[in-house]
Amino acid sequence: MATITFKINRFNPDDERRGHFMQKYQVEAKKGDTILDCLNRIKWKQDGSLTFRRSCRSGICGSCAMTIDGVNNLACEVQVMALKRDTITVEPLRGYTVIKDLVVSLDPLVKGMLKVKPYMITKTPPPTDQERLQSPEEREKLDGLYECILCGSCTSSCPSFWADKEYIGPHAFLKAYRFVADTRDEAPREHLEPLDDKHGLWRCHTIFNCVEACPKDLNPTKAISELKKALVNDKF
Amino acid sequence: MSTIDPETIHDVEGVPVHSVHRHDVIIVGAGLAGMRAAVEASDEFDVAVLSKVFPTRSHSGGAQGGIAASLANEEEDHWEWHMFDTVKGSDYLGDQDAIEIMVKEAPVVVREFEHYGTPFSRTPEGRIAQRKFGGHTKDFGRGGPILRACYAADRTGHALLHNLYEVCIKKEVRFYPEFYALSLIIRDNVCRGLVAWDVINGGVHVFHAKAVMFGTGGYGKVFEITSNALANTGDGLSLVLRAGLPLEDMEFVQFHPTGLYLQGILVSEAARGEGGYIINDKGERFMERYAPDKMELAPRDLVSRSIQTEINEGRGIGGEAYVYCDLRHLGEDAIMKKLPQIHELAWKFLHVDCTKEPIPIQPTAHYSMGGIPTNKDAQVLADGKERPVEGFYAAGECACVSVHGGNRLGTNSLLEASLFGRRAGKSMVRFLRGTREFPELPADAAKLAIKEIERFLSADGGERVADIREDLQGKMTDECGIFRSAEKLEAMVKDLGELEKRFEKIKIDDRSNKFNSDLLEAIELGHMLEFSELIVAGALKREESRGAHSRTDFPKRDDEKWLKHTLAWKKGDEITFDYKPVIITRFQPKERTY
Amino acid sequence: MRYKETVRSGGALLWYFQRVSGVFLAVVLFLHVYIIHVALKDELTFHAIADRVATPLWKVIDISFLVVALFHGLYGAWIVFDDYIHKPWMRITLFAALSIVALLALILGILTILPFQVGG
Ligand SMILES: Cc1cc2nc3c(=O)[nH]c(=O)nc-3n(C[C@H](O)[C@H](O)[C@H](O)COP(=O)(O)OP(=O)(O)OC[C@H]3O[C@@H](n4cnc5c(N)ncnc54)[C@H](O)[C@@H]3O)c2cc1C
Ligand code: FES
Numbered sequence: 027m028a029t030i031t032f033k034i035n036r037f038n039p040d041d042e043r044r045g046h047f048m049q050k051y052q053v054e055a056k057k058g059d060t061i062l063d064c065l066n067r068i069k070w071k072q073d074g075s076l077t078f079r080r081s082c083r084s085g086i087c088g089s090c091a092m093t094i095d096g097v098n099n100l101a102c103e104v105q106v107m108a109l110k111r112d113t114i115t116v117e118p119l120r121g122y123t124v125i126k127d128l129v130v131s132l133d134p135l136v137k138g139m140l141k142v143k144p145y146m147i148t149k150t151p152p153p154t155d156q157e158r159l160q161s162p163e164e165r166e167k168l169d170g171l172y173e174c175i176l177c178g179s180c181t182s183s184c185p186s187f188w189a190d191k192e193y194i195g196p197h198a199f200l201k202a203y204r205f206v207a208d209t210r211d212e213a214p215r216e217h218l219e220p221l222d223d224k225h226g227l228w229r230c231h232t233i234f235n236c237v238e239a240c241p242k243d244l245n246p247t248k249a250i251s252e253l254k255k256a257l258v259n260d261k262f
Numbered sequence: 263m264s265t266i267d268p269e270t271i272h273d274v275e276g277v278p279v280h281s282v283h284r285h286d287v288i289i290v291g292a293g294l295a296g297m298r299a300a301v302e303a304s305d306e307f308d309v310a311v312l313s314k315v316f317p318t319r320s321h322s323g324g325a326q327g328g329i330a331a332s333l334a335n336e337e338e339d340h341w342e343w344h345m346f347d348t349v350k351g352s353d354y355l356g357d358q359d360a361i362e363i364m365v366k367e368a369p370v371v372v373r374e375f376e377h378y379g380t381p382f383s384r385t386p387e388g389r390i391a392q393r394k395f396g397g398h399t400k401d402f403g404r405g406g407p408i409l410r411a412c413y414a415a416d417r418t419g420h421a422l423l424h425n426l427y428e429v430c431i432k433k434e435v436r437f438y439p440e441f442y443a444l445s446l447i448i449r450d451n452v453c454r455g456l457v458a459w460d461v462i463n464g465g466v467h468v469f470h471a472k473a474v475m476f477g478t479g480g481y482g483k484v485f486e487i488t489s490n491a492l493a494n495t496g497d498g499l500s501l502v503l504r505a506g507l508p509l510e511d512m513e514f515v516q517f518h519p520t521g522l523y524l525q526g527i528l529v530s531e532a533a534r535g536e537g538g539y540i541i542n543d544k545g546e547r548f549m550e551r552y553a554p555d556k557m558e559l560a561p562r563d564l565v566s567r568s569i570q571t572e573i574n575e576g577r578g579i580g581g582e583a584y585v586y587c588d589l590r591h592l593g594e595d596a597i598m599k600k601l602p603q604i605h606e607l608a609w610k611f612l613h614v615d616c617t618k619e620p621i622p623i624q625p626t627a628h629y630s631m632g633g634i635p636t637n638k639d640a641q642v643l644a645d646g647k648e649r650p651v652e653g654f655y656a657a658g659e660c661a662c663v664s665v666h667g668g669n670r671l672g673t674n675s676l677l678e679a680s681l682f683g684r685r686a687g688k689s690m691v692r693f694l695r696g697t698r699e700f701p702e703l704p705a706d707a708a709k710l711a712i713k714e715i716e717r718f719l720s721a722d723g724g725e726r727v728a729d730i731r732e733d734l735q736g737k738m739t740d741e742c743g744i745f746r747s748a749e750k751l752e753a754m755v756k757d758l759g760e761l762e763k764r765f766e767k768i769k770i771d772d773r774s775n776k777f778n779s780d781l782l783e784a785i786e787l788g789h790m791l792e793f794s795e796l797i798v799a800g801a802l803k804r805e806e807s808r809g810a811h812s813r814t815d816f817p818k819r820d821d822e823k824w825l826k827h828t829l830a831w832k833k834g835d836e837i838t839f840d841y842k843p844v845i846i847t848r849f850q851p852k853e854r855t856y
Numbered sequence: 857m858r859y860k861e862t863v864r865s866g867g868a869l870l871w872y873f874q875r876v877s878g879v880f881l882a883v884v885l886f887l888h889v890y891i892i893h894v895a896l897k898d899e900l901t902f903h904a905i906a907d908r909v910a911t912p913l914w915k916v917i918d919i920s921f922l923v924v925a926l927f928h929g930l931y932g933a934w935i936v937f938d939d940y941i942h943k944p945w946m947r948i949t950l951f952a953a954l955s956i957v958a959l960l961a962l963i964l965g966i967l968t969i970l971p972f973q974v975g976g
Contacts (some may be wrong), residue, residue, distance in 0.1 A: 039776045058524065058612065069726030071677040074771030074780040079315075084527045084607060086420060087319040103610045125462060132316060132439075145377030145428035155369075157376040159388035165381065172381045172421060174416075176318050189939040198801040210379065221866075228867035229939070258872045 030055045030106060032064060034076065035117040036127045040105065051076075052085070055106045061116065062090055062102040065128075078128035081246035085241065088175035091182075092128050093117040098179035098239040134187075135178050138195035141220045142202035147213040153166050164209040171204035173242050180236035192225040194238035196246035199227065203249035206256060218257050227254055273705045274468050276712050281460075281467040284700065285310040285436065287690055288455060288471040290498065292317035292441045294419075294676060295477030295658025295683035299425040299640075300435045302687020307694050310436040312458055312469065314493060314782075317427050317437060321479055321491040322679065325419025326530035328393060328411030329375075329680070330673040331368035335389040336409035341365040343402060344410065346849060348674060351397045351561050352667025353809035353819065354851035355511070355827070355844055360638050360663040362847065364674075364681055369679045372412050373635060380425040382414050393600075394535040397561035397671040397856075407535075407559050411673040414605040416532050419676060422836055428660045441467065442782060444711035446474070446505045446654075447704065451595035451644055453654035454701040457711040461782065464775025466712055470703050473690045475655040476502070476642075477683060484790050484797070485627035486735040486741065489521055495786040499793045500842040502634050503712075508646040508840070510662040511632035512793065516810045517744050518563035521626025523584040525611050529604055529623055531672045534558040541620070541825065542577040548585075553856040560856040561811045563669045566625040570744045579622065586620035611836055625744060627669050628717045631810065632800075633662040635829065640686035646829035647842050653701065655690060657682035664827060667844075668809020687749055701709065718784045723767030727784045730764050733757075734790060742798050747815045751802040758798060762791055792832070799837045800828045821851050829837035870931065877928040884921050903974070910974045922965040930954050 032051045038044065051072060053064045062080055071075045078090040083102045090101040095115055106114070124131035152158055174197060181187050181195035202221060206214040221227045227250060236246040274282055285308045289296045292313035300309050313320060334341040344365040349356055376382055376390060383391040395411040413732050414421035430437070440461040447454045447468075455470040481496025482488035499509055502856045519540070534540070540558050542548050552568040553560035560568075589597055589604075594617040597605055608621045628827040635643045636658040640663075641650035658679035667680055741754040765787065772780035806820035807813050826841040867963050896904055908914055 037533065040774045046842070060611070069780075070726065070732075074727070075774075077772070077779050079319075081319050081493040082316050082324050083492060083525070084324060086324050086417075086603075087314065087315070087321070087491065089319050094525075103625060105610070105613065108613075129777050140431065143432075145432040148377075152373075152377040155373070157373050157382075157390050160384055161388045162384045162386060164388075165384045168381045169415075169742055172424070173417060174424075175323075175420070176424075185508075186939065205379075208379065208381070222868050223866035226866050228871045231935075231939075254868075254871065257868050261868050261872070 027054055027056050027219040028112065029053070030064065030109075030111075031113045032068065033113060033115045034127070035115070036076070037118075037124045039126050057107055059106045060102050061094055061104045061106060064106055065101060065116070069231055073258050074237065079239050086175060088177035091105070091119055091177035091179045091241070093119055098183050098241075100177060100241045103241060107108065113201045119178055120183045121184070121188050123179070130178070134177060134191060134195065135181060135197060138181070138193070138198035139176075143216050143220065144198070144201045146205055146208065146211050147216055148210065149212045158210050160209055165208075167207045168204060168223070170244055171200060171207060174200050174204075174244060175242060179241055183235040185233055185235065186229045186231060190225055190229060193229050194221065194223070194226050196230070196250065199230070199253060200244060200246045200249045203253050206209035206253065214256070215260065218253065218260060221253060222257055227257065274703060274707055275705055275709065277466050277468050277708045281465055282470060283310070283467060284470045286471065286694055287473045287475065288312060288469045289454065289475045289477060291320070291477030291479060291658065291660070292427075292437070293320040293322040293477055293479050293658060294422060294426065294679035295322075295661075295686070296475070297423075297430055298680045299475050299477065299606065299655070299657065299690070301426060301429050301433060301688035302684050302692050303694075304430070304433040304435045305608055310438060310469070311430070312438040312443060314440065314442045314461065314497075315524065316439045317430070318422060318424055319493075321494055322676070323420045323423040324489075325676050326416040326528065327395060327532040327535065328413035328418050328673045329372055329422065329676040330395070330398065330410050330671070331372040331412055332365065333369050333390060333392065333412065335385055336392045338400070339408060341368070341478040343400060343408070344368065344398070346402045347398050348665065348671055349849045350403060350852075350854055351669055351671040351674075352589065352665070353669055354821070354825065354846075354849075355514075355664070357664050357665030357845040358847040358849065359666075360846050361665050363638055364678060365664050367681055368677055371684060375422060375425060375680070378425055378429050378448060380414060380421050382412060382421070391789055395445060395587065395672045396531050396534065396556075396559045396565070398673070407556070408558055409534070410774070413532070416530055416601055422680070423675065424787055429809075442778060442785070443478070443501060444714060444785070446501055447707045448505045448651060448654065449704055450702050451649075452652040455707070459710045459711075459715065462777055464778065466708055466715065468703070468708050470700060471653070471810070472694055472697050473653045475640070475657070475686050475690065476660055477656070477679070478660040479657040480630045480659040481790070481793065482627045482630070484668075484735060484738050484740040484794050485515075485583055487521055487524070487526040487624065488627040489518055489526055491626070495790055496630070496660070496793055497786060497789045498656070499633060500789040502642070502656075503792060503796075503832050507642065507644060507651065507829070508635060508831045509633060509793065509796055510635040510646060511664060511800070511828050512796040512830065513804055513828065514631035514666075514668050514810050515627060515797065516562055516629040516631060517566040517625040518562055518585050518628035519569050519625050520623045521628075522607065523536075523609055523622035523624050526626040527607060527611055528626065528628070528847060529587055529607065529621060531562070532599075532601060533587055533589060533604055536596065537592055539591070540565070541588055541722065543579050543581070543585075544577060548577070556856040561669060561671060563812070565742055566856060567812060569623075569625055573624070584622045584624045587623045588620040589616050590618065590620065595791075598814075625773075627739075627743075629675060629682030630659060631662070631664070631666040631668065631670055633660045636661045636663055638663065638685070639689040640682050641689060646840065653693065655686045657686045658835065666689070668811060679819060698710045702833045714785065715781070718770055718781050719773055721770045721784070722767050723769050725764045725768045725785050727768050727770070727780075730761055730768065731787050731790070734761055734787075734794065738794060738797075742801060744812060746801050746811070746813050748813075751798055754798045755802070758791065758795055765791055795837060796830045796832070799839075800830055803839060804828065819854075825851060864904075874928065874931060877924045880924050881921075881928055885918070906974050909969075910972055915969055915972070918969045919966065922962065926958050926961055930958050945965070
């Protein structure tokens, strides 16, 4: 048991004049508690107005991404004791419009994703009563690409996104590459073409923040460089 | 996209005109059931999906292990075998006509997912890979465990859910993310739409539709230790109750044997499917005493009861309420390749490296077999038996067809959600082809919903919502959990009465409209209290032990009296019951041993 | 298959050329260091260098160096502006300024390299 002070960056949309402000809460935390457990405890026992998204508690739904001591992460996956601090600062993800407290608008995430045609495109009809074949080696290419949970951590950490709110974003590039790399997709160009855009791939300056930020240890930067190669190859 | 017709709109009291929406089909829930139905119906009709969480945050994404289908990619398999296992698993309470449809169509549904782009794991020949799962066997139970669960590593639900979302985007399904359904509009047995709350901006919206479908998921959150998401509060069930419709078999709640100690987070059954052991304080693989043939791969209800018995009899690790799930003998390579997510979960939530240490586990509330009674075409039944409500459908965990009967087999529920979601879609298309007009929208459609919101937003008693909820979860676990008895259940009935009284005196800290999760938690608690009554009352009535429902005072299954489905209504404070026979076609009830 | 419309590009070719020019500049830089500090180590005099610069081959090398370096540097600067400057008039002004700098530097450079003669 330890008493931890949480400094939470809050914002109440009904009181915009006040703007963002820091509020402190004290929480008794024990071994095994995650940041989300503590936030829940604050909400349930001290201040019901504290607002954040959460659902699965197990790092798979992507609801609870936030900035914890300056690092983007899933609140439900961070062990409080592992941080080894008695004051922990929690802020909403940067770069997005804050709706309330730790809740941000996901519109840029969805918009970016919609641009890359985020679905498998096939031209030939599938075999009847059978699956399309794909060897385990071909399937392995999708590892590290399909696991994205759309939490928004990567795009929030990206300076290119801070500079350009129309930037398609690393999450969407990862999605695009998930289909470009899939042997079953028959129109990789349809995913690539929208990336060759003012707000697209070329805005990525290989800063690697997205790789740092991804709580699922995925590597959008690598996907981006593969996409750049694919696009350039396509031009010559 | 349909346009809004101002003539029908001005007469919804208390709701601004721009907050009335019209779609041919409104689906509540963006899990596998909801989105699969949307995919099916959106080719011909204007479909909107409404979900209280962003679509890909739905709990279907949490499913790890797999989706069952007798593809026979890895070894010989037949739908008849799958059917036998499902019937036996259900403890003969599953309706065999529905089960037959499910197991026959399963291969089609799974292959369709593959065609849509789901990144299934593959066999060396390039086919969809399959693994073993508890309760699935060869040759009508005579052979050993069978490779039947189709999987994408241990992220099957995630892969399927995101894939469906992608297909929905392709088909331009209209989403209303973060809209919370407040009430159904059903008059004269015709469903006319529903009322919902815009979570982000606040405000009551009316959705006017020719067909409404519920895919609102399960209700694990009424228990203290659960694998379910915080959003799994079973709202859809009590919305149906409030509309005067019955619920079926609510007493059947599945407890999964392997939840992470205290967190309840699921260690997928794949851990056992791939060969993991369960051991007690003495280091025994104690399943050999309870299910000598199938050992760890016996069905969930049996394994959960065995673990709970070990714990109750003091053989938990160090006498505590947990045992070990041991994977170490599988080797680091196999663990990292086939069970990466389990490794990650154990590490992140318990700081246990399962390649080196065993994982502390305890049974966790996992799945709700009961729900909204539907027929095989996913139409909701007004009397629970035959008569459908016009234009109202349900599928997935919130529905009860009933394919799971008293106990669901692992990997059958992703199947059920997608398969009956698909059937719901088809069935709505058939219905809509014959329906040209929107049903009339009553002027007071939103009245109850507005009242509910107003009541909570002005609540200023002394009770915290979270305190009541915690008490409810604790009591439900103790008194209506794995082992039940008349004494415990009667105590629970009383407790529920008290909790409801306390609920009348709640207070709310947040009185704003925008993203008010304090308000939503209060509404959710209202739902949980309401349908919990039916779980408890149903369990008290059912004087036998069957599937997941285990009465210490009636330890035997009683086919003479209880081979039937419970139907329960709530009228005011009264609960009324009715029963309907189980449909038995191919397999006559036998004793269920493993 | 190739793109039919070769010209429309959201920056693929520019991006690609930026990498190619980078490699080119690195090679030239290496050549420069090698020739000045290794090959000419002992006789590093004005004449030795002037002789070399006056040959037509070196004039070609130097002019391509000039063009590529200008492109690489100024396009690099433009990327930064592009990221952070959003007001249209500022962007136009900066773009014009960069273009003028490029043009002036190019003319000046060519004027220096082309007429260069030993002892002239
Ligand atoms: C941890 C875990 C692992 C599992 N593993 C497996 C497995 O390996 N194999 C298997 O077959 N099954 C598994 N299951 C079970 C299976 O995942 C679920 O039964 C199935 O996904 C349910 O799907 P659904 O579409 O019915 O509901 P869900 O996916 O739960 O979706 C419910 C939807 O309803 C919405 N909703 C609910 N209430 C409201 C409201 N009031 N207003 C608006 N929207 C609302 C939610 O936002 C959500 O979109 C697992 C379950 C859990 C908890
Ligand atoms: S709550 Fe789902 S990712 Fe944290």
